[in-house]
Amino acid sequence: MPGSAISIQNISKTFGDTTVLREISREFEEGQVHGIVGNNGSGKTVLMKCICGFLPPTRGRILVQGKQVGRDMDFPDDTGIIIETPGFLPNLSGMKNLELLASLRRRVNRECIRETIQRVGLDPDMKKPVGKYSLGMRQRLGIAQAIMENPSILILDEPFNGLDKNGVSHMRDIIKALREQGKTILLASHNQMDIDELCDTVCEMDAGVMTMIK
Numbered sequence: 645m646p647g648s649a650i651s652i653q654n655i656s657k658t659f660g661d662t663t664v665l666r667e668i669s670r671e672f673e674e675g676q677v678h679g680i681v682g683n684n685g686s687g688k689t690v691l692m693k694c695i696c697g698f699l700p701p702t703r704g705r706i707l708v709q710g711k712q713v714g715r716d717m718d719f720p721d722d723t724g725i726i727i728e729t730p731g732f733l734p735n736l737s738g739m740k741n742l743e744l745l746a747s748l749r750r751r752v753n754r755e756c757i758r759e760t761i762q763r764v765g766l767d768p769d770m771k772k773p774v775g776k777y778s779l780g781m782r783q784r785l786g787i788a789q790a791i792m793e794n795p796s797i798l799i800l801d802e803p804f805n806g807l808d809k810n811g812v813s814h815m816r817d818i819i820k821a822l823r824e825q826g827k828t829i830l831l832a833s834h835n836q837m838d839i840d841e842l843c844d845t846v847c848e849m850d851a852g853v854m855t856m857i858k
Contacts, residue, residue, distance in 0.1 A: 648707075649674035649797055649828035650695060655704035657690055657852075664690045665701070666852040672845075674796075677819065677829045679843030679858075681836075686849040688832045689727060692801050695830070696725050708797065724795040726803050730786030734775025738785045739768045742792060751793045760792040761785075765814055779806030787815060791822065798822065798829045804838060816841060 650672040657665040665687050672678045682688050693699040695706055697719040706713045708720035732741045742757045752760075761768040764784040774782065783806045790798055800819075804812045812835075819829060819842055833839055839846055846858035 647674055648672065649709060650830070651707040652691075652695070653705050653707070655691070655694060655701045655706060657687075657694060657699065658702045664852050665694070668704075668852075668854045670847065670854060670856075672828065672830060674828045675823075675826045676844040677823050677831055677842050679839040679846040680830060680832045680849060681834075681839055681846060681857075682849030687852040688849045689801055691849065691854075692727055692799050692830065692832065696720065696723065696727065696799060698727070720797065722795050723797045723799060724790035724793065725799045726786045726790045727799065727801040730782060730789060732774040732782070732785065735773050737771055738766055738774055738777070738781075738788075739770075741774055741785070742789060745789060746792065749793065757792055760788045763791075763818065764788045765811065780808060780811055783807055784811065787818070791818070796827060798827055800829065801832045802834065803831070804833065804835065812838075
């Protein structure tokens with residue numbers, strides 16, 4: 645039986661008088677793609693930020709691979725993340741940006757970065773600075789950044805934003821391949837086709853409440 649990669653235990657999050665997450669409990673099993681759907685403002689992105697350690701929950705706790713976020717570790721270690729618009733240094737090329745990020749943990753070499761950039765459909769030798777990239781190119785680079793260190797967990801918030809039809813199809817194939825490798829993937833998407841085609845389980849967020857729908 646697969647274990648729980650991410651365990652959310654009675655999580656609530658408030659900002660002042662506003663409650664954004666309400667008593668959420670959920671186990672995300674390893675080796676599956678877990679979809680999270682909901683309108684803007686439903687709490688999807690806040691929940692993902694709490695899982696990643698970017699925001700502390702007001703109540704409750706989150707365990708990633710058995711370790712409590714914010715107590716045993718500030719950020720989950722073996723995790724690739726794309727939340728909101730990926731932040732890159734605008735004056736540098738995509739290759740240079742990923743080399744800088746990779747130098748923080750030194751888990752991947754230059755050749756691996758080049759292969760990952762090619763895998764998402766970009767040219768590692770392109771000199772154009774990221775500041776001149778289209779939204780779709782930035783999104784591809786963001787996905788490359790999330791997967792380049794071969795993490796066992798991926799947290800992807802609207803990863804197909806800005807991609808054309810071919811780009812979406814290409815990224816879906818990448819996610820399917822990652823699932824075949826046994827990765828655990830949390831995927832928030834507005835596109836029902838992404839959810840139908842990719843996800844093993846689906847939860848809906850509405851006004852900070854999570855409901856299981858598949």
